[in-house]
Amino acid sequence: MAELKADVLVLGAGMVGVSAALHLQKRGRNVVLIDRHEVAGEETSHGNGGLIECASVFPYMFPRDLGQILRYAFLRAPQVRYHFRDLPAFLPWLTRYFLASSPERALHSAMAELPLIQRSLIEHEALIAEANVPELLRRTGWIKLFRSEATLAGAVGDLERARQYGVEGEILDTAAIMAREPHLTGDFSGAIHFPAPGFVPDPGGLAKAYSALFGRKGGRYLVGDARTLEQSGGRWRVATLEGTITARDVVVAMGPWSDQIFAPLGYSIPLQVKRGYHLHLKPRGNAVLNHPVLDTDLGYLLAPMNRGIRLTTGAEFAHRDAPPTPVQVERALPRAHGLFPLGEPVDAAPWKGARPCLPDMLPVIGKAPRHGGLWFDFGHQHHGLTLGPATGRLLAEMMTGETPFADARPFAVERFG
Known part of the structure; x- marks a missing residue:
């Protein structure tokens, strides 16, 4: 079988790699x-809340409030779950996450990522138009619900802080919540509607639409094992079902599996995962959910996907490939039924996925320092869907010698030593 050739191999066909x-x-x-x-x-x-979060200026950092930390530590908060037996394995990374979440360092991360966040919806809109799938973008924004005055006040303070960076949000009282979502029930202190973010009712379908566009424009998609990657004679080669393919450059965009490539090559990058789950359910009767809705205090989100109402959970700290433990879904279900008239599940079982995270909540984007032609594009934490096209553009500009639209230095792998 003849050896295939290309200019660039992109390992990983999720939103980040396809973009x-x-x-x-x-x-x-x-x-x-x-x-x-x-x-x-x-x-x-495939599994997320479907939000192109162009209003999310501040990353998901480790909390600094002692009370909140203790609730997480003793598993008294629905947003976080872990197994005590796994804590020793996660503790060093959590320590780095905590240190990177100081007010000064968190602001640094936010400002580094801000140009990407601001560009996120623009880049998606361009690709969606080119892929001719306008039905996969809804301009509804999303709603954060609050059941306590304290959490509402904290969120209003965060909104005021974000307004200086162009974020818009409308504070809603109970009547305004019901006007936007008449089928919700509950005792709410208030809500915030963020109108700017886009909503994708089929995130996996959007990645497939972008992949189909790539194919129509002459790109090739091959099934292969990225772990066979090796460098020889100034070229990189990977084994695929159609034979070995080689290229001068290779991009590692494998999300939570990126360590399968960088670790054997000798790079020590503190990549960890936050696992998450979702389950689709039918709405009861003629009930309609108009926006993605986050029940902030109870730690779950409902989103009106094409497949049904998607219930998504918070973060589970567990080994990437460990068997699923969808406890957060099981606990959220009765709460979600109390919020919105949900019917029977559409899925046979909850879906499990993993978010690739670095301690500073910034991705790694750019050239590997010790291997010619090796490039990284992974670690997008909770914002893979949001940032994929923006980081794809940034990486492509770097690889082709263009002036990058944003400062790429904060995303360099060298920041980890």
């Missing part, structure tokens, strides 16, 4: 997407 492939292709590169699945968007990109 990078499209931006490189746009700049004249012969790109091949490689994934273990036959179609794109089957892993992390």
